[in-house]
Amino acid sequence: MELILKYFPDLTDLQKAQFVQLQELYENWNLKINVVSRKDIDELYLRHVIHSLGIAKIQPFLAGSKILDVGTGGGFPGIPLAILFPEVQFHLVDSIGKKIMVVDEVVSGLQLQNVKATNARVETVSGKYDFIVSRAVAQMETFVHWVNGKIAKKSLHERKNGILYLKGGDLAEELKFYPKATVFPLADYFEEDFFETKSVVHLPLKYRG
Ligand SMILES: C[S@@+](CC[C@H](N)C(=O)[O-])C[C@H]1O[C@@H](n2cnc3c(N)ncnc32)[C@H](O)[C@@H]1O
Numbered sequence: 496m497e498l499i500l501k502y503f504p505d506l507t508d509l510q511k512a513q514f515v516q517l518q519e520l521y522e523n524w525n526l527k528i529n530v531v532s533r534k535d536i537d538e539l540y541l542r543h544v545i546h547s548l549g550i551a552k553i554q555p556f557l558a559g560s561k562i563l564d565v566g567t568g569g570g571f572p573g574i575p576l577a578i579l580f581p582e583v584q585f586h587l588v589d590s591i592g593k594k595i596m597v598v599d600e601v602v603s604g605l606q607l608q609n610v611k612a613t614n615a616r617v618e619t620v621s622g623k624y625d626f627i628v629s630r631a632v633a634q635m636e637t638f639v640h641w642v643n644g645k646i647a648k649k650s651l652h653e654r655k656n657g658i659l660y661l662k663g664g665d666l667a668e669e670l671k672f673y674p675k676a677t678v679f680p681l682a683d684y685f686e687e688d689f690f691e692t693k694s695v696v697h698l699p700l701k702y703r704g
Contacts, residue, residue: 496511496514496515496540498540498545499540499545502545502548503548506579510578513578513605513607514544514575514578516605517544517574517575520601520605521536521569522536524569524597525569528593528594528597541687542689545685546572546630546661546681546689546690547571547572547573547574547575547576547630547661548572548575548579549661549681549684549690549693550576550628550659550695551580552685552695553659553679553695553697554626554652554654554695555580556576556580556583556626556652557583557651557652558580558582558583559584560583560584560626560651560652561583561622561625562576562585562586562625562628563585563586563588563617563624563626563628563642563645564576564586564587564628564629565588565617565627565629565632565638566588566589566590566617566629566632567588567594567595567612568594568631569594569597569601570587570601570602571630572630573585573598573610573628574587574605574607576628577610578605578607580609581608581609582609583609584611585609585610585611586610586611586612586620587610587612588612588613588617589612589614590614590616590617591614592614595612595614598610599612617641617642618641621645622645623645623646623647623648623702624645624656625646625647625650625651625652626657626658626659627645627657627658627659628658628659628660629661630660631661634669635658635660635670635673635696636669636672638660639658639673639698639700642658642700643703644703646700646702646703647702648702655699656699656702657697657700658700659695659696660696660698661694661695662693662694663692663693666694666696670696675698675699676696676697676698677697677698678694678695679695679696680693681693681694681695
């Protein structure tokens with residue numbers, strides 16, 4: 496929790512309580528359904544919560560905006576972001592039913608009112624979103640293909656609507672066909688070694704009616 500407050504000092508009491516509760520919820524659910532690797536559960540806040548919240552450092556979401564989390568697994572990055580932005584609507588999607596069941600349990604445990612979770616392949620999901628977030632799901636080319644047509648026409652934020660993807664390592668090859676992509680290194684925001692090679696990639700996407 497100290498780690499979260501180090502980087503996000505302005506949390507309400509409710510948000511602090513929800514972040515604290517995450518550890519217990521994931522520890523319990525992970526015993527039944529493995530959504531976080533055994534090693535990572537001890538470092539839940541660093542490797543999952545703060546990493547997810549890296550997106551918030553790059554793009555604070557405005558009230559009323561809509562965010563799609565593709566391949567959310569056990570709820571990352573969607574759940575930490577939904578705690579941080581209670582006035583933003585989050586749609587968490589995963590093709591594995593058991594993972595969505597864990598997400599539903601965590602959402603109801605935290606009493607989050609701003610999260611909807613759907614068990615589906617994202618290609619079959621309709622709806623328009625300001626931003627589409629993700630971590631560790633697919634290469635950019637495949638991902639862009641999946642989410643085409645899911646971007647809202649009107650931009651509420653100064654930054655253009657599009658993808659905000661948590662990526663690691665050297666992205667030159669993966670992004671060579673995307674000159675409009677911007678890479679934001681998370682080491683500029685977080686000092687822990689874990690973030691040295693991590694970044695958020697913003698790729699603006701056009702509205703397609
Ligand atoms: C490596 S896990 C990452 C989970 C989570 N984003 C995280 O970082 O902890 C990848 C997830 O993507 C989901 N997935 C893969 N392709 C998908 C698709 N086309 N639509 C929805 N979910 C998909 C898988 O079921 C899996 O849960």
